[in-house]
Amino acid sequence: MPIHEQNLIRPENIITNDELEIDGIDVSGHWSTFIESRVVTDYNEDIEDEIAALPGGANIHRCWQCGSCTNSCTVNEINPDFNPRFWIYLVRMGMEQELLRDKDIIWQCVSCNKCTYVCPRDVQPEGVMKALSHWLELKGHTPKSPSMHFDEEFSEQIFATGKIEESRIIRGFFRRTGQPLMQDWLLELVKRLIRHLPLKLLFTMGLANFVRPRTRNWSKAGAAIEEYVLERDLFKRKALGLGPESDDQGAAK
């Protein structure tokens, strides 16, 4: 439901007793509707700095809550609960528990950059969304999202060979996320594709499954990138107050 149509008081905080007597007066049913008072005491004052330390989050402090990002958002149009403006607000207020209510959809940002285009304060909300989903995963609030699995599969191929090969990406991604490769629509796509393709092209595409396309003289560049990635991982974990990755709990020090 769009945020402006939601009741300010959550249903779970409204209490109605079917049978209740107070000071000898029967206030059963509607008359005993109470609003549970809500006091926020668990502000997380570090969360804004933590988001700002992750790639994409650096400008979050600039936000003045105009709402242009949510207004232009591609995903918000499909799912009104996807609300970048609101999440930026919660992060800046330190309302972690409130933010965690939406933890399972934040990764769905499609990076269309409409928000960054319209933002009058250069917050770069697209980057903030990526930093947020990264933060949720690093803190252990959510498992790795399908999107992160895809990004990792993709990036690892580039770091290893300098290039990607699409069928390898598809297979690697389905393997990582435990999905069957034989998806109905994928089969239909392949069926329609091979109807017209010349044998030669099919052969080259098939061959790419066995002989990985790679950039010549890539190994040194690949190694330099891998080294940099490890360095950044350490930096990120430190900024979020996490121990090294081998620490299974991933808990704060």
Added chain:
Amino acid sequence: MSDKNLKRVAYYPGCALEGTGHAYDRSTRALGKKLGLELVDVKDWNCCGAMEVKNIDPKIQTYLSSRVMSIASEDMGFDTVMAPCNGCYHNLKKAEYDLENDPENVAVTERLSKKAGHDAYKPGSIETIHALDWIKRSIGEDGIKERVKNSLKGIKVANYYGCMYTRPRHIFPEKDQGPGSESTLKPHFMDDLLQAAGAEIVDYPLKTACCGGAHTLSDSDTSTKLVTNLLEAADECGADVIATECPTCHSGLEMHQIRAETRFGKKTNSKIVYFTQLLGLALGLSARKVGIHENVSDSLKYFKEKGVA
């Protein structure tokens, strides 16, 4: 716009054009040949980082893109590199911008370039252009009009530009500069060129809407919804063809057109065709030369009926 000589430019096809976007590569090369524009492949190029590497670390993406530009300018001596893929084009433009404006990015790029054993990219040494800029600036509408053999008359086209060609605005300093320049809000280069080739351009409101390409596989239902919206809008505008200029958008539209049909029972009619294929047909290239048979949506019969194939 620029008077730079675009008769001979460095060509950065990128990974997609070696795979699912093969028809785009094929038609771009064929078009260049037909128009007398020479394309020289960037040697030993690598992936630009697409939309994925930036989520691991944006500065690695900057480095990956800078390596391509460095090879094209330092090793090969070009001052212009043409990338037909929106993703590649976007990332190279972004690297151009970041390396001119962000010292941290420069430091990381210099460090990685040094370790990789090649010259670091020098900001300003090379300009990245899109295939649309390439045709528009070197040949232009008038040049296309002069050369048309089979007018695209009666072919109703919705032009779809996608996200990466115009957003975010700050990495495209040459856009929104008044008459003659490209608009980031309502891009028109593809409209101009295809109209010059005789096509009937429909007023398509979703030119720069998103196809969900970043989550084509990781969040397929969202992508299918977004693409269905694009396809249904094209049908409603009366378009027969959606012209594309990005391999990710193109294969996303093809793939989710099928997925919408098989999973959600939503059938749409648009044929999805690269703008280079359409221009090629108009200039008299055969359907096979521009790779019409490599597209998933079957458009050969349609183009035969219209007398251009």
